Amino acid sequence: MNRLPHWIGRAFLALCVATLAACGSLPAAPERAPVRAEATDPHTPLATIAAASGPSGTQTGARLLPLGAYSLDARLQLAERAQRSLVVQYYQFEDDATGRRLLQALRDAGLRGVQVRVLVDDLYTARSQRLLLALSKTPNTEVRLYNPFCCNRHGVLSRFLASPHEFGRLNHRMHNKLFAADGAMAVVGGRNIADDYFLLGSAQNFIDMDALLVGPVLQQLQAVFDDYWNSRLVWPIAEIVPLVDGQPVDAGDFDRWIGARAPALALPGVDLLGYAPVGQDLDAGRLALHWGAAQVIADPPTKPASMSADEALATSVTMQVWGLLLAARDEVELTSPYLVPGEKGMAAFQDLAQRKVRLTLLTNSLAANDEPLVHTGYVRYRKRLLASGASLYELSPERTRADEQFGMFGKSLGRLHSKTAVIDGRQVFVGSMNLDPRSATKNTEMGVVVDNAALAQEMLRVIEVSKTRSAYRLRLRDDGQAVEWLALDGAAETVLTDEPESTFWQRLVNRLLGPLVPETLL
Known part of the structure; x- marks a missing residue:
């Protein structure tokens, strides 16, 4: 009975301290000569x-x-x-x-x-x-x-x-x-x-x-x-x-x-x-490498400070990656720990489907996601992605622990953090960008695109390891109204009908908060 008043008191004290500190400000920006890397x-x-x-x-x-x-x-x-x-x-x-x-x-x-x-x-x-x-x-x-x-x-x-x-x-x-x-x-x-x-x-x-x-x-x-x-x-x-x-x-x-x-x-x-x-x-004295044309794609450092949200999105790393995806002719494989495509992204994915471009997506399950509220944004598009023909996989913490390809996880919780794309078996993107609104308009991001088929095949091998050994494959139920998760262990296939490995409270909180959280905040 004493915990709630005590908590309120501490919160009130913190608010008072914060309010008093709010008058603080950054020092004046120092004058300094620009510095450039030497040749x-x-x-x-x-x-x-x-x-x-x-x-x-x-x-x-x-x-x-x-x-x-x-x-x-x-x-x-x-x-x-x-x-x-x-x-x-x-x-x-x-x-x-x-x-x-x-x-x-x-x-x-x-x-x-x-x-x-x-x-x-x-x-x-x-x-x-x-x-x-x-x-x-x-x-x-x-x-x-x-x-x-x-x-x-x-x-x-x-x-x-x-x-x-x-x-x-x-x-x-x-x-x-x-x-x-x-x-x-x-x-x-x-x-x-x-x-x-x-x-x-x-x-x-x-x-x-x-x-x-x-x-x-x-x-x-x-x-x-x-x-x-x-x-x-x-x-x-x-x-x-x-x-x-x-x-x-x-x-x-x-x-x-x-x-x-x-x-x-x-x-x-x-x-x-x-x-x-x-x-x-x-x-x-010699590195084993794959060679090809490459380019850096990066947001300007003033992206958040000098642009509107629409301007930031239009010139962002996110939109440049979308441009690569939309130019695909045969196949796209993409990994993103946070997958909130938005309506524009969903339309782009559906455009790929209409052009018979195979789309494979690997993201976190609810149990693996370190940002559960972002998962609520992803859930809004999950059925539509499956209905459009996308192959969808979600990382499993338990299955990750059993796979030693990426190292020993022991008792730790395995999560996906990789942000990659492979387009048409040739172009490889590696970078910092998540496929979510924050990366598009709030954060600055950077990545590199390399054109080399052998490098792309190695990336696909890595993604395949996660898909087959550490993830669930998703599908729509026969009536199209619910999602099912499939786990393949040897010749045995297990079908699950609710968010695997998650707790009742995780699922409840996400179902309650999901409709309330604006997508722009994810």
Whole structure:
């Protein structure tokens, strides 16, 4: 009986504190000269290896990184071998084992003279901001925050409560992911920097996809990064977090806070595509890559601040990907953890069906979704997708635990986080964009499109593993009024008639809230 009044009291106190803090504001945007990446030095070891790995000129080399341990190791290898520059751009950079490994590698690079630039969206920096600030005190290293919060920086909710008058600005986030070294090699894709994205989390882990890239696409990636780095929406971290616990911070605090250096990563001999770790190829002086024409597609850093929702949508990464999908002639396979196509997207999917283009979609089940309200938006289109002839699959946490192709999940909850597309067995998209309204109009996104049939076949192999081993196939009941989930275990097929692996309360909440949540908020 005493819990409710106590909760109300705490909430009232928090509201009072937030209201008092609401008068805070960002410091004036600092005057600074634009910074641009230097021309790539062809004589650095990474550039030499890239040149030795395949055709020169207009071709880009790409390798998929479906295995979390390999993807993390690729970033560490680039950081350790870089001689001139590192550019690092992420939506989330956590203070956990993964984040600390990379932060140490970046600090070490700065100490040996590499020019290090780190750009992090400010939404989830409550735990990592002190280490990021200390990193910025390292020689040759700069850290900046995208669209920062002014005050009450102890958590996400407190930050929003401190600036209710700025909700419109703060609701727009930078969702890009990039790690590039010496203008010669880069890793792009869907993974943030946190344990969960590299199968090192204890509670949950994500199936995700990155790609290692070399070649002329690096110039495009660095140009995109520079546009963000020089944007008026970006502040040096020391302007936003000048003190920690009321005290100034210096480079020595980094060593004091970071703790002991983590042991070397345990890497399997090969990944599910048969590749050895990237470090072995780098040691050998040649990378195994697929080569083809490539282009970067990215939102401008001011997309949320300088455009209406309609303008943001019309020029967005989302619409550029839709353009690729609509140009398909034979087949589209797409993975998206959040699948809310909207009426325009639904019309595009139906157009594919009318032109006899095969459409396969892999997304999260309710049980696997870390954003259950987004699932309510997807459910609005699920029957129509099936009725149009789409092949629809939903990831199963339980089946994911039993499959070791992406690594050991143990008791952790398996979730899909991969944002990929394969068009006509040739074009491959890998990036940060979800197929939902937030990616279209609220967040900035980035991805790369590569044209190579062999690379596309490898992506299809990865998707097939998830579809057949870790997911349910959906179909409409004979009367077309309900959805059924099919699980194939050997020769036995199990048919389920309600959201599999979900709890009664999950289903109840979604059924109650689903009709009430505006799609634009998903």
